Amino acid sequence: MKYKEHYDVVIVGSGLAGMVSAIILAKEGKSVCVLEKNNQYGGNLQTFVRNKTIFDTGVHYIGGLSEGQNLHQYFKYIDILDGIQLHKMDEDGFDIISFDGDPKEYKHAQGYDNFIKNLLEDFPEEEEGIRMYCDKLQTTCKKFPLYSLEKGKPYYDDAEIFQLPAKEYINSFTTNKKLQAVLAGSNYLYAGDQNKTPFFVHALSTNSYIQSSYRCVNGGSQITKVLIKRLKAEGGEVYKHHEVSTFGFEDGLITSAMTTKGIEIKGDLFISNIEPKLTVKMVGEDKFRKSYTNRIEKIESTIAAFTLYLVLKPDTFKYQNKNFYHFKDSSKVWDSHNYTQESWPEGYMMSMGIKKNSNGFGDSIAVMTYMNYDEVKPWEDTHNTVANKNERGQTYEQFKTQKAETLIDELVKKFPDLRDCIEEYYTSTPLSYRDYIGSNRGSMYAYVKDVNKPLHSHLSPKTKIKNLFFTGQSLNMHGILGVTISAIITCSEILGKDYLLDKILESNSHED
Secondary structure, eight states, X not given: OOOOSOEEEEEEOXXXXXXXXXXXXXXXTOOEEEEOOSSSSBGGGOEEEETTEEEESSOSOEESOSTTSHHHHHHHHTTOGGGOOEEEOOTTOSEEEEETTEEEEEEEOSSHHHHHHHHHHHOGGGHHHHHHHHHHHHHHHTTSGGGGTOOOSOGGGOHHHHTOBHHHHHHTTOOOHHHHHHHTTTGGGXXXXXXXXXXXXXXXXXXXXXXXEEEEBTOTHHHHHHHHHHHHHXXXXXXXSOOEEXXXXXXXXXXXXXXXXXXXXXEEEEEEOSOHHHHHHHHOGGGSOHHHHHXXXXXXXXXXXXXXXXXXXXXXXXXXXXXEXXXXXXXXXXXXXXXXXXXXXXXXXXXXXXXXXXXXXXXXXXXXXXXXXXXXXXXXTOOOOSSSOOOOOHHHHHHHHHHHHXXXXXXXHHSTTHHHHEEEEEEEOHHHHXXXXXXXXXXXXXXXXXXXXXXXXXXXXXXXSTTEEEOSTTTSOOHHHHHHHHHHHHHHHHHXXXXXXXXXXXXXXXXX
């Protein structure tokens, strides 16, 4: 491999934020190099194939991608829209919320008028509360300039917005307990916690899906392929199996990234698209002020996940163009992470993959539920990825099988014929997320946003080392849209605050 002697920008980690940052900076004429430790690029965009079936590890659906919407405008600027094949989800119910003991399925529909109309069918007395809820979702999102592609002061200047608790605020719109649960029912999207989650986290996540919801045909890794193609077209470079272990350091600046294979990549600027806690350890805690490293170390990570991947027998289970969020108890929608061994799982999110030539039947299902990292602690000293294969042992396999069977038992309560449709199943645990994504303790969505400590988990893309920047889900919001915006924030620090947004708006104002 022929590396340049020196790069303008070296990016560690090829997750979406790292790749978007790389394309933006390469478009500006900078020499850019992206280093990835894994066999596959893309972070949470990674897919895997089992029994000739494609599974997404992180991207089950994407919001805000219709013409003129926020993610559409960002993706248009980096010119990747043409290469992504999308399938629009059910407009009258892209998310279905349901509960044990209640045969009814409650729908979240696309488009605010449609969203209201569908909810009114189940809650005809609640129009005022539903409209107020929709209004507050939209006005909250407008307080985040980059979410709406507008100039303005950074959102963290408005402390009040951080201190509004999601559960309490949603419940203030209606006294109807079932409607309260339905409005909050998709909170697996951000690991909602009744004591901590701010309303803005709920609003930013939910709003973009109400605007529009899409699935990636044949999985989210197609986004990665287009990103790599775009980066190379702009003269950027990207290398896998390049795990960075340390950084060279001189006169208070980072000079190079060193890989485990002993390769040294030199550069002027360095962007870490990996977890900040990990980055600080790799750079060396002694290179930062003690108060800074302490603060980062103390930020709480969100709960981890256990995911079940089902390969379906051909032509047995109808494709569902929607997601299912199911809870055992509607009163515990905000509390299903506080499970016991006996009560697990207290809820789950179920999503189906879609193939190019679908015949009306599904070929894969992914089911995600919460799992505390402590459950996999007995095996935490084992590490296993495609690039670095290791077995975790027989007891781990037994643990996963037992969990999978318990989760299937729950699914069968809602989908009685499902067990007969399963050809094979696979699982991932918090250790899988830790090893592949590099997330702290297998965390699903990076850092906890806590109303009680509003700015505690807020990290600036600028670090205390002048030429080291952060990007990715630990910065502001997770998810496809969240990390795209975090790349914009990081690149704006390098290129100039309004300069980049002007370019994005200009590229979107041109007629196609």
